[in-house]
Amino acid sequence: MSIAFEPVKLATPFFIATVILEIVLARAGKIRAHYETRDTAVSLGMGLGSQVAGVLTAGASFAAAVWVYQYRLFAIPMTAVWAWVALFLLEDMTYYWFHRISHERRFWWASHVNHHTSQHYNLSTALRQTWTGGLAGTWLLWLPLSFLGFPPAMVAIQKGLSLVYQYWIHTEAIRRMPAWFEAVFNTPSHHRVHHARNPRYLDRNYAGILIVWDRLFGTFQPELDEEACRYGIVRNLGGFNIFRVAFHEWIGIVQDILRQPRHTLGWLFGPPGWSPDGSRDTSARLKAQWAAANPAAAEASVPTPAAPQESRAGT
Amino acid sequence: MNTAFFIQTAASGVAIALLVALAAWAKIARPGSPLTDAYARALFAQEFPGRILDGVWIAGDGAGAVAKSGGLALVLCQVGDAYMARQLPWAQALAASFRDGRVRIDLADAGAPCATLVMPAWPPQGLEKVRGVRAA
Numbered sequence: 001m002s003i004a005f006e007p008v009k010l011a012t013p014f015f016i017a018t019v020i021l022e023i024v025l026a027r028a029g030k031i032r033a034h035y036e037t038r039d040t041a042v043s044l045g046m047g048l049g050s051q052v053a054g055v056l057t058a059g060a061s062f063a064a065a066v067w068v069y070q071y072r073l074f075a076i077p078m079t080a081v082w083a084w085v086a087l088f089l090l091e092d093m094t095y096y097w098f099h100r101i102s103h104e105r106r107f108w109w110a111s112h113v114n115h116h117t118s119q120h121y122n123l124s125t126a127l128r129q130t131w132t133g134g135l136a137g138t139w140l141l142w143l144p145l146s147f148l149g150f151p152p153a154m155v156a157i158q159k160g161l162s163l164v165y166q167y168w169i170h171t172e173a174i175r176r177m178p179a180w181f182e183a184v185f186n187t188p189s190h191h192r193v194h195h196a197r198n199p200r201y202l203d204r205n206y207a208g209i210l211i212v213w214d215r216l217f218g219t220f221q222p223e224l225d226e227e228a229c230r231y232g233i234v235r236n237l238g239g240f241n242i243f244r245v246a247f248h249e250w251i252g253i254v255q256d257i258l259r260q261p262r263h264t265l266g267w268l269f270g271p272p273g274w275s276p277d278g279s280r281d282t283s284a285r286l287k288a289q290w291a292a293a294n295p296a297a298a299e300a301s302v303p304t305p306a307a308p309q310e311s312r313a314g315t
Numbered sequence: 316m317n318t319a320f321f322i323q324t325a326a327s328g329v330a331i332a333l334l335v336a337l338a339a340w341a342k343i344a345r346p347g348s349p350l351t352d353a354y355a356r357a358l359f360a361q362e363f364p365g366r367i368l369d370g371v372w373i374a375g376d377g378a379g380a381v382a383k384s385g386g387l388a389l390v391l392c393q394v395g396d397a398y399m400a401r402q403l404p405w406a407q408a409l410a411a412s413f414r415d416g417r418v419r420i421d422l423a424d425a426g427a428p429c430a431t432l433v434m435p436a437w438p439p440q441g442l443e444k445v446r447g448v449r450a451a
């Protein structure tokens with residue numbers, strides 16, 4: 001099954017043109033951007049592989065949405081403006097929770113981690129997409145929208161639009177957008193924080209399009225001039241093998257379970273970096289250590305309500 | 316899957332090759348220099364905040380470093396224009412294989428299975444002078 005309007009496919013020429021533009025302008029010294037050749041190859045290769053993997057799994061997830069849609073609660077017309085506004089908000093909130101669970105629980109982190117494995121932050125990084133999202137089953141989170149009554153094709157289009165929106169924010173070329181825009185929307189500045197491995201920036205800014213969800217659910221962290229973002233994961237990868245990028249966390253999970261099968265649930269669904277003996281670091285521990293060592297800065301940081309604060313400490 | 320899909324995939328593959336070639340031509344990776352003692356210590360401080368380093372050994376080509384910190388070995392390895400870091404028990408690092416001027420440290424990590432560093436000797440020279448190490 002497929003839909004006629006696929007935002008990601010339509011935007012591909014735009015992706016290519018803007019990566020060219022970013023490289024050329026950076027080379028000319030007009031904007032800030034760094035590209036490492038092998039890193040770029042991996043990011044783009046992951047993007048292509050993700051499209052191929054998507055073709056294999058999209059049929060199944062779309063079929064599931066169509067099946068759920070049969071039992072819909074309401075008949076929501078695809079042609080009504082209010083329906084699109086409602087879907088925009090609901091889909092974006094779904095994305096927030098999908099993204100948050102993808103960082104806070106290792107099983108879903110295993111699928112999402114690849115997006116964070118680059119130590120660079122440029123437009124090519126945006127295309128470093130998962131190959132194993134179908135396996136991780138996070139597409140289930142979007143089924144309630146079809147159950148509510150949004151046509152599956154409409155949901156798929158909105159998901160695509162969200163992904164296309166998130167492309168342009170992967171850049172260091174734009175420092176800040178106007179204040180009103182930064183207040184409402186996810187921006188390059190907010191998403192740089194999300195890709196940063198500095199302890200104070202870990203597990204923050206899960207937004208898709210609207211940053212308001214992070215402000216609402218206590219995970220917002222503004223980018224600070226005094227703390228430059230260092231990109232990547234807590235334990236950065238040792239090379240540019242694309243299969244390692246795609247599968248290393250899955251392999252790590254399997255190795256851990258084989259070694260200590262009685263901790264299978266913890267290895268699967270604990271926060272990334274969890275271990276039975278506490279010999280590894282979770283984001284929560286790294287953040288606590290940082291706060292203890294930098295009390296003044298921690299105090300000055302935006303207060304965040306108590307919430308599970310874990311992950312990015314991939315093994 | 317149909318012909319259109321294969322054509323699209325092939326076209327994307329060609330586009331990727333061209334973009335990677337453009338990135339290589341542009342030479343806009345982060346400017347880096349080989350590790351010095353001070354640079355390595357700064358990176359260790361960033362990666363392992365608060366850890367006291369008993370000794371630091373820089374790889375001969377400046378592409379990595381090993382530090383001893385109590386019972387731990389801290390390892391830095393260059394990856395492209397950046398670095399990755401790992402820690403492991405010092406005894407495990409000492410047991411690493413050393414051949415042709417390279418020490419190959421098993422990191423037991425799916426994301427970075429091993430670190431290979433150019434070293435004049437292994438165990439590292441001057442280890443006996445390091446705090447906490449008794450003369451053999």
Ligand SMILES: [Zn+2]
Nearest residue numbers: 099103112115
């Ligand atoms: Zn993320």
Ligand SMILES: [Zn+2]
Nearest residue numbers: 115126170191
């Ligand atoms: Zn991103």
